[in-house]
Amino acid sequence: MRKPAILALSAAATMALTTLAGAAQAQARTGAASATASSSASTVRYAWLKGCSKKDDYFPCGSWHLALGNGRDSVFKDAQVFPRTAKGKIDKGSFAPLSVSGDGRQVSYWRKKDGLLVVRDVTTNKVRVLPRAVSKLPKGLGMGDLATSLSRDGGLLTIDYYDSDDKIPSLIVNVRTGKVRTIPADSAVVGFSPDGKHVLVSRGTAENTSRFSVYDQDGRRTNTQVVPQVVANNSPMALADDGSSVAVLITTSSGGQRLRVYDLSADTVGDAVDVRVPKNESAKRLEWTSDGGLKLWETLDSVKTGETYRVVVHGLDTGTGATTKLDSFTVKSSLWTWCLPGE
Template sequence: MKSLRRCAVLAVAAAVAAMIATPADAKTRTPSDDSVRYAWLKGCAKKDYRVPCGDWTLTMRSGKVRPLPGTAAVLPKGVSEFNVDTMLSPDGLIAVVEYFAEGGKPSSLVANLKTGKVVRLPRDQSVMSFSPDGQHLLTGRLTDDNTTEFVVFDADGQKTLSQVVPQIVSNNTPIALADDGTTIALIITGQSNKPRLHTYDLASDTVSDAVPLDIPKNEGAQTLYWGTAGAPTLWTGSGDGGTVFSVVKRTVDAGTGATRRLDSFKVRTDPWTLWLPGQ
């Protein structure tokens, strides 16, 4: 087994590559023929329990890992892989590495994988979503009044919009930011176990009516993001005992809730952990 520090670096690199659901050319932004389906880490038996072991592995069509530039690839001293999370913009050009250090406050680095530029976000901001073009980043923070504030930053780390949001927005996931930097899509399941889609305008602080989602009742929402064509893209998973065995990718009509299947595949049933695109 690799050391914690080595394992953490591998985890960051693998997770970043795994989130490139449909890699895009930097100029045309058209999907390539290659794509990562998921990243996983093997689990090995140790006495009566299982532990992570080996290297992160990518299940994809050809095989490719993008290294993070500069300090974004190095964990701060005293931070293990259990304190690190990563996120990649849908176009595969902007990566976020978020870690939790002393005091429990997140610290986030935003790295441009094309230029190598790295921007640090304020320590109280937790990263939630990218816009499809990678030009806007949605974060959230808990205020002193015990409310939740959403903040939008541009690619240079400058704040463009902020709003204290209602609980229906702050208490539900998954959530996704559109290219306009103000429209948010989110899914609510609730006790009925029937997923519904809402949109929320961050500038006007208004929530749309609920739209029932056309997905099978045995599938649960995993990740959500806005596609480049202006429609949300949803990943769902199904399985037994909380373990995802099969995954479906769909595009969603935000007005009607109708969905169209784009991809589906089965995942390994024996990993210690796995990451789907966008997670």
């Protein structure tokens, strides 16, 4: 059973996994099968997979693609599209997870030729193969029964398993060293701090509240709190490098957007700040910047189809709500799925 996107973690202490045998396979360059992914040194704006229809059926099709910042579209043939189920069969009605680091340079995916989880630098074409024990799926789960996410620089990878009874711990994998740590099984990963040193996770409690916790890159819990509903019930959100400040975007009933910053250590919520963006834009992703501001990705969606057709990236002043347009790009139509860097 898939965990909700925002649940929060138990207060249980983190269990450390022993370093897996064969950790951090040596970097390797792969052959022509994926050379197209590095045809340009440009970073990724978004990754996408096309949707196709036949009669009354609708399904994912083709290869993964990377839409690059220079306007090019790169076919990512190395990545597995259709996941293997727990019984080893190919599921052509679903897709194997793929994620992009916040800086748009690293992509994690299941490699088609051998079924291993790998992380590729799309600007150099270098690949890091994760330990085989990480690629080995827990009993009863297939490739599609999990979610992955990369830290901003791609140095850490989280794997969140969707087991029905929430007994399989989520993993924090150091991509460079191969070391693996665990976080409690009933948690859901919300995201990384920009420096990759903290991971924000969430779980629902028995009292129908939400508990947020922060873990460091070694799997140690550094912060935890049952959070107010105004924080738990809104998104997107972002954790700062201090491991405590959580920015939350709130969409009001009138369609406006407000920003609030929650201090996880002090359990206090800052005043609401109106965000100055057009009302036809919807908040999709949020990230802290090195100067203490925020970077905000907004989407424009078709009234007729509901599909996203454009993304606008803003710089956001946390004190005034003023925004500065940083980037804007179109999103292809008829997609089965797509994701931004850092999602």
